[in-house]
Amino acid sequence: MSTTVRCLAGVADGSVGHVIEVNELTKRYGSTTAVNGLTFTVRPGHVTGFLGPNGAGKSTTLRLILGLNEPTSGTVTVDGHRFRGHPRGLRHVGALLDAADVHGGRSATVHLSALARSNRIPLRRVDEVLQEVGLAEVARRRIGGYSLGMKQRLGIATALLGDPPVLLFDEPLNGLDPEGVLWVRGLFRRLAAEGRTVFVSSHMMSEMEHTADHLIVVGRGELIAAESLSEFAARGTRVGVTVRTREPAALADLLTAEGGSVRADPDGSLAVTGLDADRIGELALEHRILLQELAAHSASLEEAFMQLTADSVEYLAGESR
Amino acid sequence: MTTLTAPARNAEPRPRFFDLCAAEWIKVRSLRSTSWVLTLSVLGVIAINVNAVHSDFPYIDGPHPRMPGWPPYHYDALFHGLGMIPADLFMITTGSIGAITLFGEYASGMIRTTFAAVPDRRSVVAAKVTVVTALMLVAGTIASTGSFFLTNAMLASRHVGLSISDPGCLGAVAAYALIAPVSALVGIGLGAAIRHATATIVALVGTLLLVPLLFQGDRFRWVKEIGNALPKSALERLTYNPDSNSVLGKYPPSITESWIVFGGWSLVAVIVAIAVVNRRDV
Numbered sequence: 001m002s003t004t005v006r007c008l009a010g011v012a013d014g015s016v017g018h019v020i021e022v023n024e025l026t027k028r029y030g031s032t033t034a035v036n037g038l039t040f041t042v043r044p045g046h047v048t049g050f051l052g053p054n055g056a057g058k059s060t061t062l063r064l065i066l067g068l069n070e071p072t073s074g075t076v077t078v079d080g081h082r083f084r085g086h087p088r089g090l091r092h093v094g095a096l097l098d099a100a101d102v103h104g105g106r107s108a109t110v111h112l113s114a115l116a117r118s119n120r121i122p123l124r125r126v127d128e129v130l131q132e133v134g135l136a137e138v139a140r141r142r143i144g145g146y147s148l149g150m151k152q153r154l155g156i157a158t159a160l161l162g163d164p165p166v167l168l169f170d171e172p173l174n175g176l177d178p179e180g181v182l183w184v185r186g187l188f189r190r191l192a193a194e195g196r197t198v199f200v201s202s203h204m205m206s207e208m209e210h211t212a213d214h215l216i217v218v219g220r221g222e223l224i225a226a227e228s229l230s231e232f233a234a235r236g237t238r239v240g241v242t243v244r245t246r247e248p249a250a251l252a253d254l255l256t257a258e259g260g261s262v263r264a265d266p267d268g269s270l271a272v273t274g275l276d277a278d279r280i281g282e283l284a285l286e287h288r289i290l291l292q293e294l295a296a297h298s299a300s301l302e303e304a305f306m307q308l309t310a311d312s313v314e315y316l317a318g319e320s321r
Numbered sequence: 322m323t324t325l326t327a328p329a330r331n332a333e334p335r336p337r338f339f340d341l342c343a344a345e346w347i348k349v350r351s352l353r354s355t356s357w358v359l360t361l362s363v364l365g366v367i368a369i370n371v372n373a374v375h376s377d378f379p380y381i382d383g384p385h386p387r388m389p390g391w392p393p394y395h396y397d398a399l400f401h402g403l404g405m406i407p408a409d410l411f412m413i414t415t416g417s418i419g420a421i422t423l424f425g426e427y428a429s430g431m432i433r434t435t436f437a438a439v440p441d442r443r444s445v446v447a448a449k450v451t452v453v454t455a456l457m458l459v460a461g462t463i464a465s466t467g468s469f470f471l472t473n474a475m476l477a478s479r480h481v482g483l484s485i486s487d488p489g490c491l492g493a494v495a496a497y498a499l500i501a502p503v504s505a506l507v508g509i510g511l512g513a514a515i516r517h518a519t520a521t522i523v524a525l526v527g528t529l530l531l532v533p534l535l536f537q538g539d540r541f542r543w544v545k546e547i548g549n550a551l552p553k554s555a556l557e558r559l560t561y562n563p564d565s566n567s568v569l570g571k572y573p574p575s576i577t578e579s580w581i582v583f584g585g586w587s588l589v590a591v592i593v594a595i596a597v598v599n600r601r602d603v
Contacts, residue, residue, distance in 0.1 A: 066437050069602040084440045087336040095437045101430035103352070110351040115438045118344035118445075120334045158434065 017079050018044040018165040018197045020065060025074035027060050027221075034060040036221040037074070042199045042214075044165070047192045049212030049229075050201035053309050057221035058201040059097070062170050066095055078166055090119040090162025096155035096169045104144025108135055108154050111143060112161060119162055129157040134183075148175030156184070166197040173207050185211045205305035219309045233301050241277045243284075244269045244293035251289050258283060269293065341439065341448035348422075349452055355418055359456070362414035363464045369407040370468035374475055377401055381479050392566055396481040399490065399562035402472030403465065403497045408556060409530055411464060412504040416525045419453050419505030420512035423594065427516045432603050446595045450509060454502045461501030469494045489563045492576065496559030496583070503552050503583050504529060510590030513597045529553060539571035546572065552586050555579035 020042035027035040035057040042048045052058050063069045065076050067084030076082075078093055086092050102111055112126040130139045133153040138146070143154065152175055159167050169188075173181050188211055192198045202208050208215065208229075215232050217225040225232055245251050248270055252262045260275035272280060277296040284291050349355060377396070385394035423446075426432040439445050469485070476482035483490050508525055515521045529552060536548030548554050549572070558579040561569065574582070 063433070063602075066433075067440055068433055068436055087441045087444070088333070088438070089440045090438050091333050093437070097433055097437065098430060101432075101434045103348075103425070103429045103431045105353065106348070106351045110347060114344040114347040114351075115434070117347060118341050118435075118439050120337065120340050158438075
C-alpha cells in the first residue's frame, strides 16, 4: 500500500499536522452544560479512545469538532483550522457520528454518490469504500432495510470516502457482530498505522481495551484523564494482594503493623492493600508463617474506568442538585 | 507544511458550486415519493383544468339569453383553463416538496452527514434552492402550458379558445408556471425556520391558502393591501383575463406589484433559509 508509506513519512518528518486540539471547550444548552472547559489533544498515528458514561458530552464534543454545533466558549481546531472554515470536509475529516444520520429511502450507493459528488471525489471511490466495509452486495438496497450493524458499516464507509487524515467515530461498535468488531479494530489500527488521527468514542472500556492506545476520559462534560492506556491502567484503582494462610490472625496483625490494610474475606483469605506481594512474602518468611497462596492482582481497565467515572458522576450529580 | 504537498492523494480540487447542485439533484431524484407526488400533481392540475373546461361545454353550447344590465355572455377560457382549485393543489404539493427537501434532512439526521461533508452550509442551501427551483420550473411549465394549450385546443371547436399571444395570456401562463417554484421556495424557507414536519406543512397551508382568505375584504384598504401582498392573490391577479366580464373589485394590485410579490416572497424565503440554517446548531 503506497499511501501507507507516504503517510508514515509525513509523520516521521516531524509534521505537527492532523492534530485535533480542543481548548477550554464549553457548550451549554440552556441550563444544561454538556461540555465544561474541556482541553485535550488527539495526535496522529494512534487510535485515541474517547471514553465516558452516557451523557458525558462525547457526542457533543465530536459535533463541536465538526462545527455542527457552535461552542459557547473555547476553541476546537483540526490541523490548526476550524473545520467549518473548509468549503468541503470529506478530504479533511471523515466522521461517523450516528449511523442513523442517513435517509432510509436511498440506497448506499446513491447516499455515498451524493456525498462524493459534493466533494468532487471520483465515483469509483464509492465502490471502493463499499467493498472495503463489506456492503458491496447490498449497496443498491434501501438503507431503511439495513440492520444497525450494516448502517454502522455504511457510516464507516462515509468516513473513509475522502481518504482523510483525521477520522472520528462515535460508538462505531454498536450493533456490530463479533466478526464486525474484530474487523473494525483491525481497520482502526491500520488507519492509525498509516499515520492518521483516529478518534473513537465509546461508553464501554472493554471496547477500547483492545483498540485504543491512548485514552481521553470524560464524565459530565469534564476531563477526567488523558493518557496512554498503560498509564490509565495503573491509576484510579489500588492494586491488591490476596493471601491465604493457616494463621490469618497472626499475619493480619503483622501486616497491619507494617502499614498494610487487611480485610478478612469469608473464604478465609486476606485481602491486603498498601503492601506489595514481595514484601508480604518476606514478612511471612521472617516470622515463619506458612503461606498457602499469595496472589497479586491489579484492577481491570473496566474497573479503573468504572471507578473514575462513578466518582465524577456522584460528585457532579450531588453538586447540581 | 512540506508534507502535505507531496501526496497527490489529498490534493483537494477547487470546490465548485455545480458539484453541490449535482449532489442535491442525486438526492432529490433518488426519493421515489418526491418524483411520484410531483408527477401526479402536474398530471392532476392538467386533468382538473381539462375536465373543468370539458364540463363547461353544455353551457358554452347552450343558449345565452341576454341579462339586462350585463354585457353579452363571453366564455373566459383563461379563468376556466387555468383554474384556482388545481392551483391550490399545486401550491400545496410543490410547497411541501420544497419544505421536505430541507426539513427531511433535519428529521432523518442526514443534515449532520451533509454538513460534515460540506461545512459551507450557505452553499448547500443555495444548491438545494437552485435544484428545487429548476425542478419546479420544469414541473410548473408542463402543468401550465399543458393546461393552457390542451383546454384552448378543446375550445377551438367552439371558437372561444385563446392563443398565447392574446392579451394577458403569456403572463397568465408564466405566472401559473411560476407559482410552483415560488411555493417550493416558501416551503424551503418555512422548513428551515420551523424544522418540524407537521408544523411546517400547517404553516405552509396557512401561508399559501388560508391567510389569503382572511384578507379578501375591501372595506378597509389596508386589509386588501395585505391580501395583495400574498402569493395567491398575486397569482389570481396575474391570471386575470383583461377581456373578461368579471371585475377585479376595489383596490386591486397592479400586474407589476403582483410580479414583485412573487419575487419578494421567493427572495425572502431563500434569505431566511440560508441565514437560519447557517446559524443554528444541527
